[in-house]
Amino acid sequence: MYYIDPHIHMVSRTTDDYQTLARMGCIAMSEPAFWAGFDRGSVDGFRDYFRQLTEVEPARAAQYGIQHFTWLCINAKEAENVELSREVMKMIPEFLDCANVLGIGEIGLNKNTRNESIVFQEHVELAIEHNQQVLIHTPHLADKYQGTRMILDMLGGYSGLDRSRVLVDHVEEHTVRDVIDAGYWAGMTLYPVTKCTPARAVDIIEQMGPDRLCVNSAGDWGPSKPTAVPDLIMEMRRRGHSEGMIHQVVFGNPYQFFSQSQHFSFEMPTPETRVFDNL
């Protein structure tokens, strides 16, 4: 089954991972800007990173028939430095016309601080000003519930924000309902220890229904599994869910959400263009 991974950090993965993902049916992905494992010291560090996201990764992915899209921001962890964040946000419009940029993300909160909140709001305003979609990171572990509620509070203040163009990511059992009920898209991240397992994600799909729910691997430089979406496909099949419903979750939903971005020029593989013939 073809699928889209709507949240995966390929700058942290090897080229072998691109090949494995392609063999497993991944034909498109989106890569939000995030923390590199260390705090970058200058706006030029981010400019180089954004070039990597808009030039290098799309070319690397294309070798395996995968279409690569991206989101730009300064992530919540580095947003604690408000001065640097404002320099980065001022620079982001330079990249918004790049062919694979879907919007602003993954913005959000990390430790739910005042500085993070200020930078989050300014990112949202940048997105509204430039008519961009938004992809939002919610905090980990004990901070998730509080941080998600704070994010929803802040988003609710923007009358000019189209909720159907916003995805709130890393939802779990205690946050998914608030996000969906408020009219946003929700993402579930299949990730060891700190987020959701494939089995729990399928539980949530069964309870919430598949509408406006996406699943992703987040595959990054930490302990993570870039092929987690196929694990979810397998779990849904084991439980007897229809191929149509599985397709909606792993392909139709991210396709529908991304289609609201002017740069989502996706093309289905054809017998002439597909790289692997095992699907």
Place this chain on the structure above:
Amino acid sequence: MKASQILDREFLEVRAKILEIAASLDRMDRAEGDLTGHPNRQLLGRGIDLLASKDVDRAEQVQLLFSREYVDGWQDDFELKSRT
């Protein structure tokens, strides 16, 4: 899937998880030092109690147990400007 099918499928997996929790608690108790009153040990005990409840939202309740509290009016505490 029927409940009995899920039980058959997941029995060994759940048994193994319960065993891991039991072994972890034994390990703490055998080790030097007293955890009575330690907030995280108390949280684990409350989490284990939740598993024995008959509610059908145990996973959500466990998540909330291990979550920081959300406080209404936090924007005032942060002195955030209201946005539109």
